[in-house]
Amino acid sequence: MTFADLGLSPELLKAVEDAGYTTPTAIQAQAIPTVLMMRDLIGIAQTGTGKTASFVLPMIDVMAAGRRRALMPRSLILEPTRELAAQVAENFEKYGKNHDLKMALLIGGVQMGDQLKALSDGVDVLIATPGRLMDLFERGKIMLNGCELLVIDEADRMLDMGFIPDIEFICSKLPETRQTMLFSATMPPPIEKLSKKFLNNPKRIEVNRAASTNADITAFKVPVKSRSKKDTLRWFLENDLVETAIIFANRKTTVRELNQSLNRFGFRSSEIHGDMDQSSRIKELDRFKAGEVNILVASDVAARGLDIKGVSHVFNFDTPWHPDDYVHRIGRTGRAGAKGRAFTFVSEEDAEAIANVEKLTGSAIKVFGKEDVRVDLSEVLAKAEAAKSAEVDEPEARSEARPETREERKPRRTREDRPEREEQPRKERAPREEAREERPRRERPERSERLAAERKPRRYHEDDEPVPPGEWNGPRPGFLDVGFG
Ligand code: AMP
Numbered sequence: 001m002t003f004a005d006l007g008l009s010p011e012l013l014k015a016v017e018d019a020g021y022t023t024p025t026a027i028q029a030q031a032i033p034t035v036l037m038m039r040d041l042i043g044i045a046q047t048g049t050g051k052t053a054s055f056v057l058p059m060i061d062v063m064a065a066g067r068r069r070a071l072m073p074r075s076l077i078l079e080p081t082r083e084l085a086a087q088v089a090e091n092f093e094k095y096g097k098n099h100d101l102k103m104a105l106l107i108g109g110v111q112m113g114d115q116l117k118a119l120s121d122g123v124d125v126l127i128a129t130p131g132r133l134m135d136l137f138e139r140g141k142i143m144l145n146g147c148e149l150l151v152i153d154e155a156d157r158m159l160d161m162g163f164i165p166d167i168e169f170i171c172s173k174l175p176e177t178r179q180t181m182l183f184s185a186t187m188p189p190p191i192e193k194l195s196k197k198f199l200n201n202p203k204r205i206e207v208n209r210a211a212s213t214n215a216d217i218t219a220f221k222v223p224v225k226s227r228s229k230k231d232t233l234r235w236f237l238e239n240d241l242v243e244t245a246i247i248f249a250n251r252k253t254t255v256r257e258l259n260q261s262l263n264r265f266g267f268r269s270s271e272i273h274g275d276m277d278q279s280s281r282i283k284e285l286d287r288f289k290a291g292e293v294n295i296l297v298a299s300d301v302a303a304r305g306l307d308i309k310g311v312s313h314v315f316n317f318d319t320p321w322h323p324d325d326y327v328h329r330i331g332r333t334g335r336a337g338a339k340g341r342a343f344t345f346v347s348e349e350d351a352e353a354i355a356n357v358e359k360l361t362g363s364a365i366k367v368f369g370k371e372d373v374r375v376d377l378s379e380v381l382a383k384a385e386a387a388k389s390a391e392v393d394e395p396e397a398r399s400e401a402r403p404e405t406r407e408e409r410k411p412r413r414t415r416e417d418r419p420e421r422e423e424q425p426r427k428e429r430a431p432r433e434e435a436r437e438e439r440p441r442r443e444r445p446e447r448s449e450r451l452a453a454e455r456k457p458r459r460y461h462e463d464d465e466p467v468p469p470g471e472w473n474g475p476r477p478g479f480l481d482v483g484f485g
Contacts, residue, residue: 006032009061011098016057021093026051027207031181032058042195044184047154049207055151055181058090059125060099062149062179064188068102068122072146076174078167079129080157082107083285083306085127088153092125101125108132109278116141130158130166137173144173150335155184155191156165156324161301164190171198186324186360219342220368221319223356226347229317229365230261236315237267237295243290245313247297248329249271250321258317259297269295288485300325308332314342319350323360343368 003016003024024032034041035058056075063075079085089105096103104118119126119142126133126147136142152158171180180199183192208220223231237245249255254274257268259271270284270293288296289308295306300320314333315433320326326344333340344365346354358364396428417473473478 001029007036008032012061012095013096015098027051027205028054028204031055034203035181036061039314040199042199042202043183043203044187044206045183045330046327052088052091056095058103059149060096062103063124064099065156066309068124069146070120070122072143073123073126074146075125075149076147076152077153078130079127080154080161080163081301082129083110084154085129089127103127106132115220117314129168131317133170134166145175147174148178150174150180152182152313155182156186156188159188159190162320164173164194185327207287217330217342219330219365221344221346221365222368224345224347226349229345232345233315233317234265240313243312244294244330246311247295247315247317248300249297250318252299254317255297255299262295267295268293269297273296273299274301281476312340316344319344319346319353319357321353326357
């Protein structure tokens with residue numbers, strides 16, 4: 001199937017081609033003809049499935065006919081967060097570049113002047129968060145009775161954020177004869193109720209149910225003591241071939257503290273959370289997108305639905321309290337066909353939350369290190385090789401330099417054994433950047449293959465199968481021995 005089969009206009013097909021898309025995604029293939037036929041629609045789809053284009057593309061063609069009027073937007077898209085609203089606006093600009101459509105973005109946290117000016121000039125498409133829209137409506141600055149098309153995006157998130165009464169109010173101010181689309185990753189009862197009340201005989205399209213998550217994401221849970229979470233996180237950041245990562249925490253204070261801690265340890269990280277003003281949030285996001293920092297520590301509200309390409313890793317520093325958030329969080333990686341890895345830290349305090357997540361997804365998340373950790377002896381073998389060369393001069397050195405096997409290894413001193421200490425960057429971390437440049441991480445598998453071939457027979461890691469994409473093949477982390485349960 002191609003986009004041309006879906007009934008879109010030539011101008012739109014050109015914009016889609018320029019965007020580099022050749023094949024519609026499943027939600028696009030089903031939703032676009034439905035919207036073009038002016039039918040109501042319920043789209044059960046998570047972010048990362050191409051759902052934004054599934055409503056933005058046909059909306060552009062639907063809106064192409066008709067005239068705008070001052071203060072009376074012709075269509076309305078409701079988004080739960082400012083970032084999502086801004087992202088949808090970017091989509092409109094990208095796909096609507098060959099059309100004469102005016103769009104306005106109505107979000108909190110930015111000056112109202114420009115927004116009001118755009119409204120008074122007349123807009124075809126208004127993209128808004130419920131709070132700011134209600135505010136302007138109550139002040140009589142906007143009329144909703146010219147709005148023929150409504151999109152309620154991320155409805156389940158709207159529910160979590162307490163926006164349902166606002167949405168009901170807004171719906172009641174729109175003309176009864178209109179086209180309505182509702183998108184949600186899940187359909188909890190209040191959203192079903194909302195759809196029954198405000199949608200007319202909708203076509204229901206379900207794609208990649210939220211509870212089934214994405215096959216391109218390799219997800220693990222990591223049992224860890226609360227006080228070891230930061231150490232464990234740093235271990236993963238250094239050892240799991242992390243290129244770009246989003247780290248989610250449940251509390252804004254944790255987001256701040258974690259970012260500070262990572263900075264102290266020399267990581268290039270920044271933060272985004274709901275206490276920051278809009279311009280700072282956008283600034284930090286842009287830094288992340290531009291690669292100035294490769295780690296973003298985030299709260300759920302701020303990061304919901306963000307389309308940031310190429311995130312190799314998602315870490316749940318805390319297991320999310322709302323199980324739906326688990327799906328949304330890990331959906332930041334493995335996007336548009338790319339492989340991703342997601343790690344959820346589970347301390348005793350997270351036990352109930354992870355049980356809820358597993359109930360929602362319908363399966364137990366694999367425990368990191370229990371089944372899938374493939375241990376690569378490249379490091380110890382390399383040491384052994386170095387020692388072997390040295391041995392030519394000093395034969396006694398041999399026994400000490402022999403590769404350790406799991407059985408031979410001394411038990412690691414766990415963190416619980418160590419005295420409590422202030423978190424201090426370790427001295428040897430300072431030349432981190434140099435060290436990284438000297439030993440590019442991507443070279444490791446090749447080296448391990450070479451060494452593995454040279455050093456047979458092996459005593460510990462006997463597996464000659466190539467490591468499947470997305471599976472671990474690095475050293476066994478010490479914290480696996482200290483997890484609870
Ligand atoms: P969304 O689910 O709307 O957040 O979109 C996820 C990502 O997929 C975005 O980066 C889109 O630009 C991209 N995308 C949307 N439609 C397609 C398509 N048909 N082919 C390839 N990528 C797409």
